[in-house]
Amino acid sequence: MRAFVVRPFGVKDGIDFDRVDAELIQPALQKLGIDGGTTGLVIEAGNIREDMFRLLLVSDLVIADISIDNANVYYEPAIRQALREKRTFLLRAKGMTNDVPFDLKTDRYLPYDPAAPGATLGAFTAGIEATLAEERQDS
Numbered sequence: 053m054r055a056f057v058v059r060p061f062g063v064k065d066g067i068d069f070d071r072v073d074a075e076l077i078q079p080a081l082q083k084l085g086i087d088g089g090t091t092g093l094v095i096e097a098g099n100i101r102e103d104m105f106r107l108l109l110v111s112d113l114v115i116a117d118i119s120i121d122n123a124n125v126y127y128e129p130a131i132r133q134a135l136r137e138k139r140t141f142l143l144r145a146k147g148m149t150n151d152v153p154f155d156l157k158t159d160r161y162l163p164y165d166p167a168a169p170g171a172t173l174g175a176f177t178a179g180i181e182a183t184l185a186e187e188r189q190d191s
Contacts, residue, residue: 053184055081055088056111058128065120067145067166075170076143077115080177084184086113108132112139113184118161119145141183143176 057077060069073090081088088111108114108131116129132140142161162179164172 053084053086053113054111055086055113055115056107057088057090057115058125058132059090059115059117060120060122060125061090064122065148067119069117069119072117072143072145072164072166072169076164076173076176079170079173080180083173083177084180086180088113104128105131109135113180114140115143115180116140117143117145119143119148119166121150138186138188139183141180 057073059073059077060067062068062070078089108128114129114132114136116125116132118125118129129140129142142159144161144163145166146163147166162172162176164176
């Protein structure tokens with residue numbers, strides 16, 4: 053099983069997204085035996101956009117952190133939802149004051165505490181398991 057993670061990198065708007073990945077996303081994937089990460093894991097030569105499109109298409113699961121206004125993070129789940137009808141999981145830091153785009157307002161997302169992302173590990177792992185078990189269309 054393969055997951056593709058769509059997220060900002062580094063610290064932005066007070067959130068350390070690398071920490072969120074290290075303390076929340078990667079531990080959940082490891083616990084469930086799922087390989088995956090960002091396009092940053094692709095080390096061979098080539099076009100990063102082609103790798104991104106391929107991963108959005110072939111990955112069993114896409115996890116996207118929509119905490120901040122990041123054009124790439126909004127764009128990539130949109131591509132995924134056009135290509136695959138299910139298994140796109142959204143995360144969002146608690147306490148954000150920005151509004152998500154209109155087309156994402158009705159989508160469910162798992163809130164997490166950006167100061168303690170690992171505190172949500174149990175709920176996140178359960179959410180991924182439920183998403184993978186569900187055959188209902190989510191996009």
